[in-house]
Amino acid sequence: xxxxxxxxxxxxxxxxxxxxxxxxxxxxxxxxxxxxxxxxxxxxxxxxxxxxxxxxxxxxxxxxxxxxxxxxxxxxxxxxxxxxxxxxxxxxxxxxxxxxxxxxxxxxxxxxxxxxxxxxxxxxxxxxxxxxxxxxxxxxxxxxxxxxxxxxxxxxxxxxxxxxxxxxxxxxxxxxxxxxxxxxxxxxxxxxxxxxxxxxxxxxxxxxxxxxxxxxxxxxxxxxxxxxxxxxxxxxxxxxxxxxxxxxxxxxxxxxxxxxxxxxxxxxxxxxxxxxxxxxxxxxxxxxxxxxxxxxxxxxxxxxxxxxxxxxxxxxxxxxxxxxx
Amino acid sequence: xxxxxxxxxxxxxxxxxxxxxxxxxxxxxxxxxxxxxxxxxxxxxxxxxxxxxxxxxxxxxxxxxxxxxxxxxxxxxxxxxxxxxxxxxxxxxxxxxxxxxxxxxxxxxxxxxxxxxxxxxxxxxxxxxxxxxxxxxxxxxxxxxxxxxxxxxxxxxxxxxxxxxxxxxxxxxxxxxxxxxxxxxxxxxxxxxxxxxxxxxxxxxxxxxxxxxxxxxxxxxxxxxxxxxxxxxxxxxxxxxxxxxxxxxxxxxxxxxxxxxxxxxxxxxxxxxxxxxxxxxxxxxxxxxxxxxxxxxxxxxxxxxxxxxxxxxxxxxxxxxxxxx
Numbered sequence: 001x002x003x004x005x006x007x008x009x010x011x012x013x014x015x016x017x018x019x020x021x022x023x024x025x026x027x028x029x030x031x032x033x034x035x036x037x038x039x040x041x042x043x044x045x046x047x048x049x050x051x052x053x054x055x056x057x058x059x060x061x062x063x064x065x066x067x068x069x070x071x072x073x074x075x076x077x078x079x080x081x082x083x084x085x086x087x088x089x090x091x092x093x094x095x096x097x098x099x100x101x102x103x104x105x106x107x108x109x110x111x112x113x114x115x116x117x118x119x120x121x122x123x124x125x126x127x128x129x130x131x132x133x134x135x136x137x138x139x140x141x142x143x144x145x146x147x148x149x150x151x152x153x154x155x156x157x158x159x160x161x162x163x164x165x166x167x168x169x170x171x172x173x174x175x176x177x178x179x180x181x182x183x184x185x186x187x188x189x190x191x192x193x194x195x196x197x198x199x200x201x202x203x204x205x206x207x208x209x210x211x212x213x214x215x216x217x218x219x220x221x222x223x224x225x226x227x228x229x230x231x232x233x234x235x236x237x238x239x240x241x242x243x244x245x246x247x248x249x250x251x252x253x254x255x256x257x258x259x260x261x262x263x264x265x266x267x268x269x270x271x272x273x274x275x276x277x278x279x280x281x282x283x284x285x286x287x288x289x290x291x292x293x294x295x296x297x298x299x300x301x302x303x304x305x306x307x308x309x310x311x312x313x314x315x316x317x318x319x320x321x322x323x324x325x
Numbered sequence: 326x327x328x329x330x331x332x333x334x335x336x337x338x339x340x341x342x343x344x345x346x347x348x349x350x351x352x353x354x355x356x357x358x359x360x361x362x363x364x365x366x367x368x369x370x371x372x373x374x375x376x377x378x379x380x381x382x383x384x385x386x387x388x389x390x391x392x393x394x395x396x397x398x399x400x401x402x403x404x405x406x407x408x409x410x411x412x413x414x415x416x417x418x419x420x421x422x423x424x425x426x427x428x429x430x431x432x433x434x435x436x437x438x439x440x441x442x443x444x445x446x447x448x449x450x451x452x453x454x455x456x457x458x459x460x461x462x463x464x465x466x467x468x469x470x471x472x473x474x475x476x477x478x479x480x481x482x483x484x485x486x487x488x489x490x491x492x493x494x495x496x497x498x499x500x501x502x503x504x505x506x507x508x509x510x511x512x513x514x515x516x517x518x519x520x521x522x523x524x525x526x527x528x529x530x531x532x533x534x535x536x537x538x539x540x541x542x543x544x545x546x547x548x549x550x551x552x553x554x555x556x557x558x559x560x561x562x563x564x565x566x567x568x569x570x571x572x573x574x575x576x577x578x579x580x581x582x583x584x585x586x587x588x589x590x591x592x593x594x595x596x597x598x599x600x601x602x603x604x605x606x607x608x609x610x611x612x613x614x615x616x617x618x619x620x621x622x623x624x625x626x627x628x629x630x631x632x633x634x635x636x637x638x639x640x641x642x643x644x645x646x647x648x649x650x
Contacts, residue, residue, distance in 0.1 A: 053522060130564055174524075187568050197378060198568030199499075205565060210557035210583055217587040219564050226565075232535035239455055239544045240530060240551075241566055243512050243523030258535055262542040 021167040023317075024160040030315040033308050034164065037271040041247065042171050048269040050247060052172040057248035058202075058238060058259065059165070061179035061186065063293040064252040064275050065194060066157040067146075067320075069284045070106070071292055073153050074185050075117065077140050078124040079104060085124065098123060110291070121182070122223040125206055130184055130219045137188035154193045155322020161250070161275075162321055165194055168248060176200045176246070178238055180230040180255055184221065202237045204229045234259035249273065253293040260298070260307060272307035274298050279313040282325050346492040348642075349485040355640040358633050359489065362596040366572065367496050373594040375572060377497040382573035383527075383563060383584065384490070386504035386511065388618040389577040389600050390519060391482040392471075392645075394609045395431070396617055398478050399510050400442065402465050403449040404429060410449065423448060435616070446507070447548040450531055455509055455544045462513035479518045480647020486575070486600070487646055490519055493573060501525045501571070503563060505555040505580055509546065527562045529554045559584035574598065578618040585623070585632060597632035599623050604638040607650050 025031040041050040062068040079101050086093050086102040093099045097116040100108035109116060128136065141153055149156065165175050177186060177196055183203040190196045207224040210217070229237045235258050238246065249256075249263045252275040260272040277286050277293065287295040302309045312319065319325065350356040366375040387393040404426050411418050411427040418424045422441040425433035426449075434441060453461065466478055474481065490500050502511060502521055508528040515521045532549040535542070554562045560583050563571065574581075574588045577600040585597040602611050602618065612620040627634045637644065644650065 183565065183568065199566065201568065208561050208564060210560050210587065212586070217560070217583070217590045219560060219587070235535045235542070235544060236533050239533060240508065241524065243508065243526065258542070261537070262535065262544070265542045 021170065022160065022163050024163055026315050026317055028315065030308060030310055034271070034273070037248075037269070038168065038171050041269050050268065054244060054247065055168075055171070055173040056176065056242060056244050056246040057165075057168045057173045057250075058176045058178045058242075058246040058263070059161070059250040060234075060252060060256045060259075061177050061181050061190075061203075062252075063277065064158075064250050064256070065161050065165075065177075066153065067283060068292050069286075070147065071110075072181065073156075074181050075120070076144070076147070077137065077185065078120050079109075080140060080144065081124040081136065082120060085127075092123060095119065118225065122206065122225070125182065125185070126221045126223040128221055129213075130208065130221060133184055133221055134188040137185055141189045151320065151322055154189060155320055157193050157321045158275075158316075159318050159321045160316045162194065164250075165196070169195065173248065174200065176202060176238075176242065178202045178229065178234050178259060180204055180228070182206065202229060202241045204233075230255045232258045235262040238263075245270075247271070250275065251298070252277065253295050254297050257297050261305075264305065264307065272302075272305065273310060274302055274307055275310045276312065278311050279316075279319065281313075282319045283312060285313075346495070347485065347488050349488055351640050351642055353640065355633060355635055359596070359598070362573075362594070363493065363496050366594050375593065379569060379572065380493075380496070380498040381501065381567060381569050381571040382490075382493045382498045382575075383501045383503045383571040383588070384486070384575040385559075385577060385581045385584075386502050386506050386515075386528075387577075388602065389483075389575050389581070390486050390490075390502075391478065392608060393617050394611075395472065396435075397506065398481075399506050400445070401469070401472070402462065402510065403445050404434075405465060405469065406449045406461065407445060410452075417448060420444065443550065447531065447550070450507065450510070451546045451548040453546055454538075455533065455546060458509055458546055459513040462510055466514045476645065476647055479514060480645055482518050482646045483600075483641070484643050484646045485641045487519065489575075490521070494520065498573065499525065501527060501563075501567065503527045503554065503559050503584060505529055505553070507531065527554060527566045529558075555580045557583045560587040563588075570595075572596070575600065576623070577602065578620050579622050582622050586630075589630065589632065597627075597630065598635060599627055599632055600635045601637060603636050604641075604644065606638075607644045608637060610638075 022031055040046050040048045043049060059065055062072050082102045093102055097109065097112040097119055101120045145152060146156060168175055175196055177190060177200065179186060181203050183201050183205050186201050186203055187198045190201060191198065205226045207222040207226045209220045209222050211220055234256065245266050246263045247268065247270045249260050250273045251260055264270045264272045277284055279285060286293060287299055347356055365371050365373045368374060384390055387397050407427045418427050422434065422437040422444055426445045470477060471481060493500055500521055502515060502525065504511060506528050508526050508530050511526050511528055512523045515526060530551045532547040532551045534545045534547050536545060559581065570591050571588045572593065572595045574585050575598045576585055589595045589597045602609055604610060611618060612624055
């Protein structure tokens, strides 16, 4: 009986080792480079072996793990929430850009630039406790649909990247998000969507305040920005929250450049990866001229720096997790 | 042979289950409350069962996991470093308090208040890259000795608390530091001293800057404070970095009050613990009137709030990890 059990166990292990960890990636150079890197750093006999505590993998979110068109999904949430808030109290729309946002006037919002976007996010994301806010985001994520694709937003996560996250965790990596998106917004859905727990979310953060409200100790979301996790903010955020240099780094825009530059400059092995949006048929094709997810330096310098450019059209058999194409 | 191996394995497990996880704690109510709490929340049959991902334990550092007299050890490091910096470049001593600090005039430093201390920390902790700074702290921790006890600082960590950290981790808890001390300072030694990895360190933080210096991507420590992890800053820091409410909370001063208040106010089970410095013979006895580690509200309200007051003189068989008493 014991002998028989032994055979069963071996068969199961052999089966799992032979299975393709990245079934939605086309066989070819891109996929091979990922698997070769992971096999190398997890092989105790390799010069590039990395012990599990130092197997840190970081990923941008918008445009890297899910879509970001026509604008960041968090902005679409902000507009919906602003409309609801204004229905209860129209006086919160204290500026032209807030009025345009609540009316869904995207042209006017887009023209307001970064300053206008920050105002929209600050007003729409404050005034609730953290648990209330996250419950509101969770409800929105559950019910809202993308304006042109009509898919739930969590169905617009990238199936190949979900497989990559799981593959890395299976190989002893700790996976983190390092996103310009807000920490409280992301924490409402990333564990279910990506298997990334709340403590592994690094992101932009609004100001918060601790207060005992009617006897209940509460953390309240205030207006105002505490940290912007973009560009040079990304290595700074990683240093502040993790305190280690990641060895696997995924991004898609020049907002990820400094994170890739810093993390791939260490002495040890590292793999930097840029998701290049080349697929205008299944998703959107954009890079140098896009307002959202602009990619110029990353495209120009990826080869020289040894970063892996992922060609979505060529390298991915399938794009979204919740759609068949 | 297989049968024989089975017996050996069982014997080892039985032995480890019967062993006392907290041998340096006196048997009695304090120790029982800790063990009862941990047994309860890790028992799948209990109404208070908590799944491993939510077994979050947080600990203050100064006065909770190691001593803090005559002043926070980080300040002693700052004074030593300031003296070294001034020997190379006396012009950095641009104020009276900096001059007093470099000369080791503790009275004058103490009288400068919080503003003076911040100035000392900011000047002494900036101008290096993060890895350079951490290497300097590691060298100091290795070589420096306490001014009156003549012990290495890491020998002044509390043996009973080291056992508690290990016990919690053995029972599936994730252990974090939540300290007013600086993140880069603590990361230089806490993994070796406490088994707490860099990513589980929450603390105060100076400003940092990302820059490519002579072709090398570098994170530099700047003067200026980015975050003070004390009082209401502690629940805010925990929310920002972990995003979960801890269920085991250890502190020793009123700087930990809000963290204890917030974390023990949840619906689920929680245990708040305050290390009370009652042992003037083996360590130092202080609470209400101490400049460092002042404890007033915590002492007055612990009973009513159900927090466990640890009486160092009564509850601990031994105090320091690197000393026999």
